[in-house]
Amino acid sequence: MSKIAFDRMQFVVADDNAHMRRIIRALLHGFGAREIHEAEDGASGLEMVETYQPDILITDWVMPIIDGAELVQLIRNPSANKNPFLPIIMLTGHTERKKIIQARDIGVTEFLAKPISAKGLYDRISSVIERPRPFIQTKTYFGPCRRRQDKPFEGPDRRKADQDSSADSDFPAMAS
């Protein structure tokens, strides 16, 4: 039996390339999703997120006017957006390490490099649902905790409160 009820989920897909949108739609349909809203650029992606309040946003990076990175930053603005916690999967042709780090640092939930595959997309959606991460807000960052809970953190702990065991006591795996 299927573990995830895709037919209960709503997606917004933002990609300026019509062929890519068709491919993503076909894959999501294959999983069982029925409510898929397509946006041709970052601006209409933001509008659709506001209008439909989807469960997951899948966005391309390279788009005209407002690109995927700017779209993520607009969504991860708690004072300007209704759901800054929205899970965001960045699906992009960028494969460079610096881009993956940049995506993480602007608050992307999951990163998926093209070429797209059914398994790759399923894994990212499944991760969003089954392993949701706490959100962290600092002066310069708002987004999912950048320390994966299932991976031990190594190195000096720069977060002051992590030295105070009471503050993060709900997240034992995060405490280093």
Next chain:
Amino acid sequence: MMSKPAIAPDHTTYSAGTDLQRKVTLPGGMPGIDQDAIDRAEQALKGLSANFDLWLKDEIRHLAAARDHLRGISGEDLPEALDELFRAAHDLKGQADTFGYPLITLTCASLCQLIETAKDMPDIDLARQQRLIEISGHHVDTVRAIERKKIKARDHKLGQALISTLQKSSEMFIEQQGTPTR
């Protein structure tokens, strides 16, 4: 929706939301991946594959148009024209593998890298601008040749040799121009 945040001196933690998990996880569902769902999605993708040759031609037309636009452009108009070519190449880089042409992915990856690096270079003189346009054009010609000859194998010797030559030309251009500004 997240629960009440834990406030610390330098950050606030919102515990992981489980609303979506509750909404879409079926009771009694098997843990781990749902291979049936993945198989259905792969079938759906296969169902689209009859369009791939047409879509590829469409993307290549777009790439060639961006290259044609670049010819004769210099100075302050160059960055915008390069952006247009970058977007077209980046789209193809992301899709060509799915369409069955991995060597087009590699060619476009080389073109994207060349443009991204060139954009960050300070003061490229006119001769160097023309050289950049020329190398970009060779990439586009290679993409067209791979499609025209229907080269789908990743290990196609001639295809690989062509890409290797393009990469060397790009590297030489970057080396001669000097270090990017960032």
